[in-house]
Each structure stands twice: as C-alpha cells, then as structure tokens.
Amino acid sequence: MKALVSVKRVVDYNxxxxxxxxxxxxxxxxxxxxxxxxxxxxMEEAVRLKEKGKITEIVAxxxxxxxxxxxxxxxxxxxxxxxxxIKEEGEVQPLTAAKAxxxxxxxxxAQLFLCGKQAIxxxxxxxxxxxxxxxxxxxxxxxxxxxxxxxxxxxxREVDAGLETLEVDLPAVITTDxxxxxxxxxxxxxxxxxxxxxxxxxxxxxxxxxxxxxxxxTKTVPPPSRSKxxxxxxxxxxxxxxxxxxxx
Amino acid sequence: MSVERDVxxxxxxxxxxxxxxxxxxxxxxxxxxxxxxxxSVCVIEKGSEVGAHILSGxxxxxxxxxxxxxxxxxKGAPLKTxxxxxxxxxxxxxxxxxxMPNLFVPKTMHNExxxxxxxxxxxxxxxxxxxxxxxxxxxxxxxxxxxxxDNVVRGVILSDMGxxxxxxxxxxxxxxxELRAKYTLFAEGCRGHIGKQLIARYELARDADxxxxxxxxxxxxxxxxxxHRPGLVVHGAGWPLSLFGTDATGGSFLYHLEDNTVYVGLIxxxxxxxxxxxxxxxxQRFKHHPVIRQYLEGGTRTAYGARAIVKGGLNALPRLVxxxxxxxxxxxxxxxxAKIKGSHTAMKCGMIAAEAVAEALLAGNxxxxxxxxxxxxxxxxxxxDELYRSRNFGPVLHKFGALIGGAINYIEQNWFGGKFPxxxxxxxxxxxxxxxxxxxxxxxxxxxxxxxxxxxxSSVFLSSTNHEEDQPVHLQLKDxxxxxxxxxxxxxxxxxxxxxxxxxxxxxxxxxxxFQINAQNCVHCKTCDIxxxxxxxxxxxxxxxxxxxxxxx
Ligand SMILES: Cc1cc2nc3c(=O)[nH]c(=O)nc-3n(C[C@H](O)[C@H](O)[C@H](O)COP(=O)(O)OP(=O)(O)OC[C@H]3O[C@@H](n4cnc5c(N)ncnc54)[C@H](O)[C@@H]3O)c2cc1C
Ligand code: SF4
Numbered sequence: 001m002k003a004l005v006s007v008k009r010v011v012d013y014n015x016x017x018x019x020x021x022x023x024x025x026x027x028x029x030x031x032x033x034x035x036x037x038x039x040x041x042x043m044e045e046a047v048r049l050k051e052k053g054k055i056t057e058i059v060a061x062x063x064x065x066x067x068x069x070x071x072x073x074x075x076x077x078x079x080x081x082x083x084x085x086i087k088e089e090g091e092v093q094p095l096t097a098a099k100a101x102x103x104x105x106x107x108x109x110a111q112l113f114l115c116g117k118q119a120i121x122x123x124x125x126x127x128x129x130x131x132x133x134x135x136x137x138x139x140x141x142x143x144x145x146x147x148x149x150x151x152x153x154x155x156x157r158e159v160d161a162g163l164e165t166l167e168v169d170l171p172a173v174i175t176t177d178x179x180x181x182x183x184x185x186x187x188x189x190x191x192x193x194x195x196x197x198x199x200x201x202x203x204x205x206x207x208x209x210x211x212x213x214x215x216x217x218t219k220t221v222p223p224p225s226r227s228k229x230x231x232x233x234x235x236x237x238x239x240x241x242x243x244x245x246x247x248x
Numbered sequence: 249m250s251v252e253r254d255v256x257x258x259x260x261x262x263x264x265x266x267x268x269x270x271x272x273x274x275x276x277x278x279x280x281x282x283x284x285x286x287x288s289v290c291v292i293e294k295g296s297e298v299g300a301h302i303l304s305g306x307x308x309x310x311x312x313x314x315x316x317x318x319x320x321x322x323k324g325a326p327l328k329t330x331x332x333x334x335x336x337x338x339x340x341x342x343x344x345x346x347x348m349p350n351l352f353v354p355k356t357m358h359n360e361x362x363x364x365x366x367x368x369x370x371x372x373x374x375x376x377x378x379x380x381x382x383x384x385x386x387x388x389x390x391x392x393x394x395x396x397x398d399n400v401v402r403g404v405i406l407s408d409m410g411x412x413x414x415x416x417x418x419x420x421x422x423x424x425x426e427l428r429a430k431y432t433l434f435a436e437g438c439r440g441h442i443g444k445q446l447i448a449r450y451e452l453a454r455d456a457d458x459x460x461x462x463x464x465x466x467x468x469x470x471x472x473x474x475x476h477r478p479g480l481v482v483h484g485a486g487w488p489l490s491l492f493g494t495d496a497t498g499g500s501f502l503y504h505l506e507d508n509t510v511y512v513g514l515i516x517x518x519x520x521x522x523x524x525x526x527x528x529x530x531x532q533r534f535k536h537h538p539v540i541r542q543y544l545e546g547g548t549r550t551a552y553g554a555r556a557i558v559k560g561g562l563n564a565l566p567r568l569v570x571x572x573x574x575x576x577x578x579x580x581x582x583x584x585x586a587k588i589k590g591s592h593t594a595m596k597c598g599m600i601a602a603e604a605v606a607e608a609l610l611a612g613n614x615x616x617x618x619x620x621x622x623x624x625x626x627x628x629x630x631x632x633d634e635l636y637r638s639r640n641f642g643p644v645l646h647k648f649g650a651l652i653g654g655a656i657n658y659i660e661q662n663w664f665g666g667k668f669p670x671x672x673x674x675x676x677x678x679x680x681x682x683x684x685x686x687x688x689x690x691x692x693x694x695x696x697x698x699x700x701x702x703x704x705x706s707s708v709f710l711s712s713t714n715h716e717e718d719q720p721v722h723l724q725l726k727d728x729x730x731x732x733x734x735x736x737x738x739x740x741x742x743x744x745x746x747x748x749x750x751x752x753x754x755x756x757x758x759x760x761x762x763f764q765i766n767a768q769n770c771v772h773c774k775t776c777d778i779x780x781x782x783x784x785x786x787x788x789x790x791x792x793x794x795x796x797x798x799x800x801x
Contacts, residue, residue: 012296014714014797018550021470021508030369030800032297185409188389188425189254195384 001148001170002057003112005046005080006101007039009064009071010121019222026220035071038116040078041176044183045146046114047079054148055112057081061104063097065089069199076194077186083199088211094122096204096211098130103207105135110171112153117142117175128175138168142177251423253405258290258384259609261403261429263391263442265293266302267367267591268577269435270374271316272598272605277381279606287609289383290427291375292406294390294772296793298375301772303466303555303801304367304591305501305511307331307359307481311630312595317377326369328506331359332479337539339487339500345539356586356638359481364503364511366800367591390789392424394432394442394573396449400616401572403428404442407789412718430615431605432573435598438558439774440579441787452566452575458677459560459581462498463775465531465748466513466554467710468800471547473508480504487537488530489516496520496530499588502540509800510543515557515588518678518746518779522688526745527775528554529693532701536694544700552702552710553798554748556774559585562635563643563673568601568623572616576601582631586638596631643674682781685740704750708769713749715768715794722790723751723765723776730784731763739781746779771796 011017012032019026035043046058060075062068063086072083086100105113113132118125132139144163145156148170155166158177168174204211232238242248260276262269273289280287295301310327313320320327336348336357375385391404406424411417434443438461447453482502485491489498498516505511514531535544558581565581568574576582582597583590604622609615626632696702715722725731735741736754741763743752749771753764772795777787 012797014296014712015799016550016710016712021473027799030299030366030372032300032797032799185420185422186388187254187422188386188406189256191386192256192384 001055001112002059002108002110003046003049003055003114004059004061004101004105004108004110005039005042005075006061006113006115006127007043007071007075008036008116008119009033009062009068010036010119013037013120019220023219023221025217033067033070035074036116036119036121038118038120038176038178040116040183041178041180042114042116043075043078043080044181045176048181049146049148050079059084059108059110061086061101063088063092063100072199073191073194074186076197077191078184079190080197082197085199085201086207087201087203090211091213092211093213093215094124094126095130095214096209098127098134099209100204100207101127102131102134103209105131105171107207112148112170113173115173115175117177128173132173135171135173138172139174140166140168140172141175143174144177144179146174146180253423253426255426255428256290257428258288259430259615260287260289260605261427261432262289262291262435263404263432264435264437264440264579265291265295265298265375265385265387266371266435266437266577266594267374268437268579268582268594268598269433270298270371270378270598271312271595272433272435272576272602273378273383274316274374274381275599275602276606277378277383279603280610281381283610285610287606290429291378291383291385292389292391292404292427293385293387294789294792295387295795296797297387298385299368299372300387300797301795302368302371303464303553303798305466305503305513305588306365306367306591307503307589308363308365308367308370309587309589309592310361310363312592312599316595316599323377325373327363327365329364329479329504331362331364331481333477333481334359335480335482337482337484337486338491339484339537339539340491341487342533342536343538345484345537354586356584356641357483364479364481364505366505368798368801370591388793389425390792391442392789394446395426395428399571401432401446401570402616403432407791409791411720413720415720418718430572430609430613431619433576433598433601433605434573434579435576436579438556438578438581439777439787440575441777441789443575443579444777446570446573446575447566450567450570452568452570453564454567456566457560457563457673458675459558459564460674461518461678461778462515462557462559463518463527463746463748463773464513464515464555464557465527466511466552466801467549468551469510469512469544469547469549470508471510471543475543476508476510477504478506482539484539488534495522496525500534500540502543504543510547512540512544517559518556518775519676519681521681521683522691523682523685523739523742524688524690524745526691526693528704528707528745528748529691532696533694535700541700549702549710551799551801552707553796553801554771554773554775556778557588557590558583561585561641562632562639565635568626569618569620571618574601574619574622582635584634584638586641593631593634596629597626600625600629600631679779679781679783682739682742684738690740704748708749708771711749711771712797713769713771713795714797715770716791717768719791721765721767722788723767723770724786724788726784726786728763730782732761734782735780736761743776743780743785746775748773748775752776
C-alpha cells in the first residue's frame with residue numbers, strides 16, 4: 001500500500017516573525033525555513049507505519065519554489081522512498097494546493113494521504129479536508145493515534161470532549177495532530193542517503209490545475225504590542241483598578 | 249567505553265560554513281572540474297542552517313569574491329548596497345562628537361567600491377554555489393573533536409545527539425558520526441574550539457604574539473524612511489569607551505542598507521581592564537548618542553546578536569598547517585583589524601588553502617601530510633601583503649588609545665602605506681588584562697528606556713537562540729569552584745557582564761552564592777572562553793543545530 005505525504009516549507013518555528021514595513025506580508029528573505037512541524041509528524045507516522053509493515057511505499061510531495069527541494073530532502077531523510085516536487089514560484093492558496101495534491105493522489109493511486117492538520121504559517125487548516133472532498137474519500141482529521149488494518153484505518157482524534165475514535169475506509173485522508181508522535185532526529189547518514197534519492201518535478205499544468213486566486217490578502221499587521229502591566233500593592237488598589245477599567 | 253559510529257570518507261572535509269570554509273570548498277571543486285577530475289568535498293556547519301551563526305558588520309570588500317566568482321553579479325550574489333558615503337566620528341562625550349574631516353581618514357577606512365551586506369546572506373548564496381559545484385553541505389551538525397591517529401589529523405567526530413544533561417543516553421541517542429578525509433580544513437571562525445585544541449597540540453602559536461580579541465555586539469533596526477540614507481557608513485571611536493586612555497578601547501558602526509534597514513554595533517576590545525565593564529550595557533547606552541539616535545529614534549529593533557572578533561593580525565597568526573589539516577580564515581586569525589574587515593581575507597585565505605589542497609590531491613597526494621605549499625602561497629599572496637601593512641594597527645591602538653593611536657595609524661597607513669620599518673607587539677593576553685575589582689569602580693549603567701536601549705533578556709530573545717535543554721552544559725568549567733571562590737572576590741565574577749546573552753549568573757542563596765550557567769541562552773560568541781581571567785571556561789559544541797538563528801546578520 002502506498003502513502004502520499006504532503007510537506008510544506010514554512011518559516012521555522014524558532015524565527016521571530018516580522019511584518020514587512022509596507023504591510024504586504026511577513027519577511028521571508030534570509031529567514032530560516034523548515035518543514036511544517038505538523039507535516040513532520042505526518043512523515044514520522046508514515047515511516048512508523050512502514051516499519052510496522054502496514055504500508056510499502058512512501059511518496060513525499062511538496063508545492064513551491066526551488067527552495068522546496070530542501071523540504072523534500074528532509075522528507076527523504078525521514079524515510080520517504082521518493083519525492084514529487086510540484087513546482088510553483090508564486091503564491092499558492094489552499095484550494096489550489098488541494099487540487100494539485102488530489103490530482104497527484106489519483107495519479108499515484110495511493111491509499112493513504114497524510115499531512116499535518118495545518119501549516120504554522122497561515123494556520124488555514126483546510127488542505128487535508130479539501131483533498132478528501134475533491135477525491136470524495138473519507139477523512140479523519142487531528143489524529144492523535146492511527147492504526148491501519150486491511151482496508152481500514154482506526155483514528156483517534158482529540159476533541160473538546162475528550163477522545164473520539166473513527167473508523168474510515170481506505171483510501172482516506174488523515175491529518176495529524178501534535179500528540180500523534182515525536183518525530184525522530186534525522187541522522188547524518190540518512191541525510192546523506194537522501195541526497196541520492198529521486199525527486200520528480202511536475203507543474204500545475206502537468207496536473208491539469210490552474211492556480212486560482214480566491215483569496216486576496218489586503219494587509220498584514222503585527223499584533224498590537226502589549227501595554228505595560230501595572231503593579232498593585234493592595235487588594236483595594238486592585239479592585240479600584242479593575243473598576244476603573246469597567247471590569248468590576 | 250567505545251561507541252559504534254557511522255563513518256563516511258571524503259577527500260576534503262571543511263569544518264564551518266563561513267566565508268572561509270565555503271570559499272575553500274568552491275575553489276577546490278572549481279580546480280577539480282578544470283582538471284577533469286573528481287575531488288569529494290564535505291562541509292559541516294553547527295548552525296541549524298548556513299548563515300544561522302554568521303554575524304558580521306558588514307562592509308564587504310569584493311576583492312576575493314571577484315576572484316572566486318567573477319560573474320557574481322549575474323549569479324545574483326546578495327551585494328545590494330554600494331557604500332556611498334563614509335563618516336568617522338570621535339565621540340568625545342555622551343552628547344558630543346567630532347567629525348573627522350575626510351582628509352584625515354586613514355586610507356584603510358575608505359570604502360569606495362565596497363558594499364554593505366549581510367554576511368549571513370552572502371554565506372547562504374555561497375552555499376548554493378558550492379552545492380551547484382557538487383559540494384555536500386550538512387548544517388545542523390557540529391564537529392566536536394578532531395580524529396588524530398599517529399599524530400595525523402584524519403577528520404572529525406560530530407557531537408552526539410540525545411545525551412541528557414546528566415550524561416545518560418536518552419531514547420533517541422545517536423552517537424556523532426565520524427567524518428574522515430585526506431585533508432581537513434578548520435574554518436570555525438574566531439576562537440574555533442577545535443582550532444584552539446589543534447593550536448595547543450601542534451604548538452602552532454609557538455612563534456606568534458598572543459592572540460587578541462574583541463566582542464562585537466550588533467542590532468538590526470528598521471528605521472523611518474525619511475531618515476534612511478542607503479549606502480551611508482558611519483564609524484566611531486571613543487564614548488562610551490575610552491578615547492584617550494587605553495583601558496577600554498573599541499569602535500562603533502552604523503550602516504544603512506536597503507529596505508530602510510540599519511545595522512548598528514559596538515566593538516569592545518577584550519583587553520579592557522575594569523571587570524565591572526559590561527559590553528552589552530555600553531552598547532545599549534551608545535545608541536543614545538545624538539549621532540546614532542538621530543537615525544534610530546522612532547524605528548524598531550528587529551534582531552540582536554554578538555560574536556567575538558579575532559584581531560591579532562599577522563603578529564599573532566599561528567602556523568597554518570599540521571599533518572592532515574590546516575587552519576583557514578578567522579580560525580587562524582586572518583582578519584585585517586586596520587579595516588575591521590575579515591570576510592574578504594577569510595575568503596581569500598580559504599581559496600589559497602584550497603589551491604594547495606587541490607594541487608596536492610590532483611597530483612595523487614595520499615593525504616595526511618603537512619602541506620607546506622599552503623603557507624608558501626599565503627606568503628606570496630595579496631592577503632599577506634595586506635595583513636603586513638596592518639600589523640601595527642591594533643597594538644598601537646592598545647598602547648596609545650584611540651586618539652593618539654589613531655593619529656599614529658593615520659601616518660603609518662597614509663604616508664608609509666602601512667610599511668613603518670618597525671613592528672609593534674602587544675604581548676599581554678586579553679584574559680590577563682583585568683585589574684582587581686578592588687582597584688576599580690563599579691559602573692552605573694543607565695536603565696534601558698525600552699525604545700533605544702533594552703535589557704539583556706529581551707535582546708537575546710531577538711537572536712532566536714534555541715538549544716535542546718536536556719543536554720550536557722556546553723560551557724565546561726575546568727574547576728567548578730573558581731567562579732565563586734576566586735573570580736567573585738577578585739574580579740566580581742566578570743562573566744555576569746561580559747557574556748552578551750546573560751548565560752552566567754551569581755545567585756544569592758542566603759549565606760552562600762551559587763554560579764548558574766543558563767547554557768540554552770548561549771549565542772556562541774566565544775567571549776567567555778577568551779576573557780575568563782582564570783581561563784577556566786571551555787566552550788565546546790552543543791548538539792548540532794543549537795545556538796542562535798540569525799537571519800540577515
Ligand atoms: C560585529 C562584527 C563586525 C564585523 N564587521 C566586518 C566588516 O564590516 N567587514 C568584514 O569584512 N568583516 C567584518 N567582520 C569580520 C568577519 O565577520 C569575519 O572575519 C568573518 O566572518 C570570518 O569568516 P570565517 O569563515 O573565518 O569564520 P565565521 O564567519 O565565524 O564562520 C565560521 C562558521 O563555522 C561554524 N563552526 C564553528 N565551529 C564549528 C564546529 N565545531 N562544527 C561545525 N561548524 C562550526 C560557525 O557556526 C560559522 O558558521 C565583523 C565581525 C563582527 C563580529
Ligand atoms: S556563554 Fe560564552 S559563548 Fe555563550 S554567549 Fe555567553 S560569552 Fe558568548
């Protein structure tokens with residue numbers, strides 16, 4: 001059984017995000033990027049499923065510019081067998097991404113589509129769901145546990161009320177949550193081997209997808225800076241301060 | 249206890265992806281390609297990506313880059329802002345300054361033809377060129393020790409991953425790999441921690457003066473477009489450091505780049521004598537000087553970092569070669585202190601070493617030898633000539649202070665082209681320069697105002713520093729009792745102040761005091777390794793990938 005894992009290149013989670021002075025977006029030039037942490041969890045899960053003999057081939061896929069090759073090399077170092085680079089230098093919106101990924105899923109005839117529940121850059125939390133809808137297959141989002149048996153997947157998800165367990169027929173889309181696993185350290189020998197694994201490059205046109213801009217970002221602003229806290233010495237002071245703010 | 253390590257072999261291994269290491273790697277590949285042969289080259293870098301640990305000014309002299317990639321413009325090298333104006337100030341007080349008439353600016357401080365760049369971004373670009381030439385680059389892995397067999401350097405062992413703070417192995421423990429090579433080029437930059445061991449082991453500095461250092465602190469600001477003058481370079485000496493005296497020398501810089509960005513920094517010579525001096529706080533108050541404030545006011549600070557600078561020049565340069573390897577760039581100390589420029593010299597040094605290595609390997613050299621051709625080529629190069637002309641600059645400033653020393657340097661650089669018929673030596677190592685606390689006055693630094701000046705912790709936050717917390721402390725004390733038992737009574741434990749990241753703290757616990765090391769804050773500047781008066785702190789590499797994550801430094 002083949003699994004397709006989609007991995008996105010995002011600004012690294014350690015980086016302090018800065019909004020461009022003209023409000024046209026955030027600074028990405030010279031800024032460290034890495035694989036979306038939720039996608040790392042998806043990659044790790046795929047590798048574990050392969051180690052357990054539940055799947056036989058892992059194909060990593062990414063959408064983006066030339067620099068995304070780095071993200072694919074990381075996926076290959078995790079243990080993907082091969083990779084597909086959907087090359088697009090421009091902006092890619094969730095629906096376009098989902099169409100391209102769905103087309104790839106079809107082309108590959110994969111049984112399982114894994115990706116992070118969301119990307120930490122736009123936090124859209126849409127791509128996995130839309131891939132499922134476009135392919136008209138089952139979906140299980142926010143997985144904190146995945147078991148695969150025969151043609152079915154049993155997925156535990158974290159919901160507000162506790163844990164929910166779903167059983168879905170394959171092929172299916174599963175999106176991964178934080179507590180599913182802890183991704184491994186990449187070992188240097190694996191990173192070295194990853195340099196030699198194949199990456200296939202395709203375009204939106206090859207996949208029959210035309211990038212549509214459904215969403216227009218008008219302005220990006222940084223969150224307002226927190227105003228300085230006030231130290232109160234007595235309960236009375238606290239009460240009057242709260243009253244002054246109309247909170248009591 | 250012996251551990252099973254994965255081993256990989258290359259023809260050439262380069263430790264450190266700075267300008268020196270990357271230029272060497274590119275040059276070897278170019279020469280191999282020209283000869284129609286294959287030489288395998290691997291570069292390892294402790295930063296989480298290339299550039300993450302690079303911090304520089306930087307006014308960049310393109311001489312070496314022109315030689316390495318004559319077509320760098322077409323290839324898109326990030327040299328975007330040519331220098332358009334040079335200003336030099338003597339800061340005579342907190343609000344006063346004398347602007348040096350252009351006429352008197354020493355030749356070495358003229359910057360026509362130079363560019364204001366982010367050296368980190370130039371390194372990222374060099375890494376792309378290197379990869380295109382077939383170099384393998386692995387960021388996120390630190391070299392921990394050299395492999396030395398029968399007195400020959402055979403490569404390095406990378407630091408282990410997954411060791412807990414107490415030394416036990418965590419479930420994901422992975423022993424560091426052994427990387428072996430015919431020749432290993434050490435390009436760790438200023439105060440390389442393996443370089444330091446090799447210099448000691450092979451007595452490379454036997455005939456050299458003691459090495460000298462400075463700490464450079466730097467911030468990136470986005471300023472009001474109305475105040476922005478792309479290409480303007482401002483250098484200064486004096487306040488808040490000494491102008492006439494020699495007890496705290498140094499210099500400052502303010503560079504206007506593209507996109508309303510300004511780099512501002514203070515360089516404090518580590519030969520300072522008052523243990524109460526805090527380079528960080530000097531830098532913070534420096535920004536309030538009207539010459540500087542006029543640009544920063546109303547702007548926002550976006551990044552902070554610090555890094556030591558090696559400045560002993562030719563007089564302090566160790567021998568460059570030993571069996572199986574060599575030191576290149578600032579790991580040896582090729583910075584030209586008269587210009588405070590070390591990027592073009594590091595690049596050139598790497599290229600010279602590369603030529604020696606490539607020639608040897610292409611001629612069938614089996615590796616492991618002392619490649620004398622490298623120091624010979626070094627001596628015949630423009631790099632040697634440049635460093636020779638500047639050899640008196642630092643020692644003269646140390647001995648005579650910024651004003652008088654500056655005047656002597658002016659005369660030497662302009663009238664004698666750097667070729668005074670004598671050489672000035674400076675034989676006191678920086679760690680021995682501190683006076684006793686009892687002989688010095690504590691310095692009352694102004695409180696940061698949160699607009700121009702800031703506290704240490706919010707500053708370190710802007711360096712995006714990150715270390716796995718559960719790992720052995722990478723700042724090793726040879727004798728753990730010294731900070732409290734000796735350094736505290738004698739020098740008021742200066743580590744609390746010279747560390748630009750607040751790593752060292754003396755904690756009051758009732759009647760006793762405890763020395764605390766917040767290793768996860770370390771920005772890898774190496775100052776503690778240099779300045780500790782007892783030479784008791786040994787900086788070793790933490791798990792690969794840890795440390796600052798500088799973007800456009
Ligand atoms: C504040 C400041 C201002 C400066 N201004 C200028 C200027 O205006 N113009 C100019 O030309 N120069 C300037 N310099 C000097 C210049 O930055 C250096 O001379 C130059 O960076 C030296 O290059 P290098 O390759 O030798 O070392 P570095 O640039 O220090 O690079 C060393 C690399 O090796 C890596 N490394 C170190 N140890 C290990 C290890 N054990 N394992 C793996 N990787 C390792 C480091 O992470 C780093 O990436 C300035 C420096 C400072 C600090
Ligand atoms: S601990 Fe040492 S190397 Fe680290 S930031 Fe402080 S002075 Fe620099």
